[in-house]
Each structure stands twice: as C-alpha cells, then as structure tokens.
Amino acid sequence: MDDVTRTNTGKVLYPATGFTKGEVLDYWERISPVLLPHVRGRPASFKRFPDGVDAEGFFQKNAPRGTPDWVHTVELPSPGSTKGRQTVRYVVVEDARTLMWAANLAVLEIHVPQWRVGPRGGVHDPDLMVFDLDPGAPATVVECCRVALMIRDELAAEGLSAWPKVSGSKGLHVYVPLKPVKGTRATAYARGLAERLVEREPELVVAGMNRSLRGGKVFVDWNQNNPARTTVAPYSLRARREPTVAAPVSWEEVEGCGAPEDLRFLPEDVLARLEKAGDLLEPIAKGDCQTPLPD
Known part of the structure; x- marks a missing residue:
C-alpha cells in the first residue's frame, strides 16, 4: 500500500x-x-x-x-x-x-457487529451469533475452553456448527454462522443456552450481568448478540501489554489447552499459522456454512 x-x-x-x-x-x-x-x-x-x-x-x-x-x-x-x-x-x-x-x-x-450493511447502507439482519467467554480470576482461558466445548456440543445437538477464536485478551469467542436472523432471536437463543449451562455447571459458568458473581467462573456473555454490541474482529491486534492477536484456533487446540500460554499468539505466530493451515474461519468468511437458527 x-x-x-x-x-x-x-x-x-x-x-x-x-x-x-x-x-x-x-x-x-x-x-x-x-x-x-x-x-x-x-x-x-x-x-x-x-x-x-x-x-x-x-x-x-x-x-x-x-x-x-x-x-x-x-x-x-x-x-x-x-x-x-x-x-x-x-x-x-x-x-x-x-x-x-x-x-x-x-x-x-x-x-x-454480527450484522452487515448493504451497498446502499441498509442494515441487514445478523448472520453470526457469538458467545463471548470471559474468565473471572483465578479462572483463565483454560476454563473458557471447557465451557466452549460444552457450547459446541449443545449447538451440535441442535444442528449448529461453531468455530472458536481466542479474544487476544483473557477469553475465548465461539462463533455460530447463521442464516440472517433477528438480533432479538439470536440474543434470546444465546441467553437460553447460557442459562442451561449455568444449571448444568453452576460452579463453572455464570450468565448474569452482576460482576460480583464471576470470581473463578466463566461469564458467558450472551448479550454480545444485541445488534448494538460489537466483538473484536478475527486477526485484530489487541491493546494489551504485548501485541497479542484475536486469533482463530482449532477445536483440537481448545480440547488440548492446559495453560493460558497455549492459546496466546503474537503477530509472528499468527502469520506462521496462516502459512501452515490457512484461515481457520474461512468457511464463515465465505458464508457457505450458515444454518437456520432453530425455533
């Protein structure tokens, strides 16, 4: 350029x-x-x-x-x-x-945001649903991985596919490509799934907005699907102490995560990963894996 x-x-x-x-x-x-x-x-x-x-x-x-x-x-x-x-x-x-x-x-x-605008500026319905997993200390991305796997399995049971990405900060994001759907529906669906996980693993998962409840647990932020909210883009740098990256990861990496360092990537790491494996989120970028949200 x-x-x-x-x-x-x-x-x-x-x-x-x-x-x-x-x-x-x-x-x-x-x-x-x-x-x-x-x-x-x-x-x-x-x-x-x-x-x-x-x-x-x-x-x-x-x-x-x-x-x-x-x-x-x-x-x-x-x-x-x-x-x-x-x-x-x-x-x-x-x-x-x-x-x-x-x-x-x-x-x-x-x-x-999880939605796009058209060529003339019209706002389209969201084509992504996201679960933003935020660990409350002393929980880390390791605990986020446990929750992400539960989310993946819950979604799979309803015919939905999911792709993980580290936030580049403390947590993990789980993307679900959808046929365009009203943001209110995506938000309600994500909230329902998050609350089911709280019932299943109350010592690990929290879905309430009260920050005082998050210590040692993973907050599943379902409200990221509110059309007014945004999520850090894949491959974006983060303004942390070091130039970490919000990088896509594989489910195998999520399953094998044993320490926060396992899923911490700097720019040179991400560029090397691309050389080796390409864009792990490419199916989402192409838009050929969208699934209708179940009723």
Missing part, C-alpha cells in the same frame, strides 16, 4: 516489547487478505492508541475528521448515544488501503 501515508513508523506503541508503529503497519498489511473478508460490510469501531498502549486509548465510531473520500462510510442511527448524536458515520473497512489508513491512525483494535 505505497499510496497510503505512513507516519512516525519508529514510534513504540507497545513499550514492554518495543513493538513499533511500523511493525503494527506491517502486520496489518500482511494480515489483510484474511482479515478483510471478516470485516467487509460490517461498520467498524476503532480503538486507537496514538501514544501507545501504556497511555489511555479511545474508541472511535464516528469517522474522524479528514477521512479520505475513498474510504467507504455509512451513516446509521445511533439511539442512546452517549455523545448525543442521532447518527454515526461509520467506516466500513472494505479493502487493504482503508485498513492501512486506519493503522496509520494508530488503530490497534477493530470491533465489528
């Missing part, structure tokens, strides 16, 4: 490891062929860290001032906006040029 300006490439954005803005830009460029199919058509929320991860970053939903004309944007209603806006002009990351433009703004994380 030689036509996209790159500035301050020597600036360190991850002080603990010395990972620079130039290395961030290099990662986004190299990962773009597999990342882009997962974010195309999905209005993006950016998490920017212009002064690095040790400084305070900020979420940006509205396209920043000076956004080039060639960047695809879409104006959507924003009910309940904390900034009093009636609408938000979202960036839709459709190509590598846009991705590199965002990276040059020190975008470290890209978050997208």
Whole structure:
C-alpha cells in the first residue's frame, strides 16, 4: 500500500516489547487478505492508541475528521448515544488501503457487529451469533475452553456448527454462522443456552450481568448478540501489554489447552499459522456454512 501515508513508523506503541508503529503497519498489511473478508460490510469501531498502549486509548465510531473520500462510510442511527448524536458515520473497512489508513491512525483494535450493511447502507439482519467467554480470576482461558466445548456440543445437538477464536485478551469467542436472523432471536437463543449451562455447571459458568458473581467462573456473555454490541474482529491486534492477536484456533487446540500460554499468539505466530493451515474461519468468511437458527 505505497499510496497510503505512513507516519512516525519508529514510534513504540507497545513499550514492554518495543513493538513499533511500523511493525503494527506491517502486520496489518500482511494480515489483510484474511482479515478483510471478516470485516467487509460490517461498520467498524476503532480503538486507537496514538501514544501507545501504556497511555489511555479511545474508541472511535464516528469517522474522524479528514477521512479520505475513498474510504467507504455509512451513516446509521445511533439511539442512546452517549455523545448525543442521532447518527454515526461509520467506516466500513472494505479493502487493504482503508485498513492501512486506519493503522496509520494508530488503530490497534477493530470491533465489528454480527450484522452487515448493504451497498446502499441498509442494515441487514445478523448472520453470526457469538458467545463471548470471559474468565473471572483465578479462572483463565483454560476454563473458557471447557465451557466452549460444552457450547459446541449443545449447538451440535441442535444442528449448529461453531468455530472458536481466542479474544487476544483473557477469553475465548465461539462463533455460530447463521442464516440472517433477528438480533432479538439470536440474543434470546444465546441467553437460553447460557442459562442451561449455568444449571448444568453452576460452579463453572455464570450468565448474569452482576460482576460480583464471576470470581473463578466463566461469564458467558450472551448479550454480545444485541445488534448494538460489537466483538473484536478475527486477526485484530489487541491493546494489551504485548501485541497479542484475536486469533482463530482449532477445536483440537481448545480440547488440548492446559495453560493460558497455549492459546496466546503474537503477530509472528499468527502469520506462521496462516502459512501452515490457512484461515481457520474461512468457511464463515465465505458464508457457505450458515444454518437456520432453530425455533
């Protein structure tokens, strides 16, 4: 992407490891062929860290001032906006040029909803359901893997397939590709499954929003399916101490996870995994594995 300006490439954005803005830009460029199919058509929320991860970053939903004309944007209603806006002009990351433009703004994380917009800006029904598994200390991603396997088996019993991805932070995400469905239906289904798991494993799983209940358990966040919510995109960097990645994993890796380090991936790890196995979420990106949500 030689036509996209790159500035301050020597600036360190991850002080603990010395990972620079130039290395961030290099990662986004190299990962773009597999990342882009997962974010195309999905209005993006950016998490920017212009002064690095040790400084305070900020979420940006509205396209920043000076956004080039060639960047695809879409104006959507924003009910309940904390900034009093009636609408938000979202960036839709459709190509590598846009991705590199965002990276040059020190975008470290890209978050997208479970739904897409059409070519004229119409909002489509969600085509993904997601279970966001968040461990409460001292639980870790190891416990999340146990819960993910239970979710996989529950879904399989109803004819649904699931794909796992580490969040790049503490937890795990389980994606379920669906024939487009109302967000309220997906949310209700996910909540029902989460509550069944609580009944089955009350010492391991929690589905309530009260944070005080989560210690040592895995919170199954079913509300990620609310159309107003977003989830970190596959292959996105995370603004952690180190430049970890929200990386797809195999069910075999989930089954064999014995320590958090087993499912912790840095950019070079993810690029090497792609060389070896390709995009583990490719069926979702292609859209050829969608299943109707059971009644």
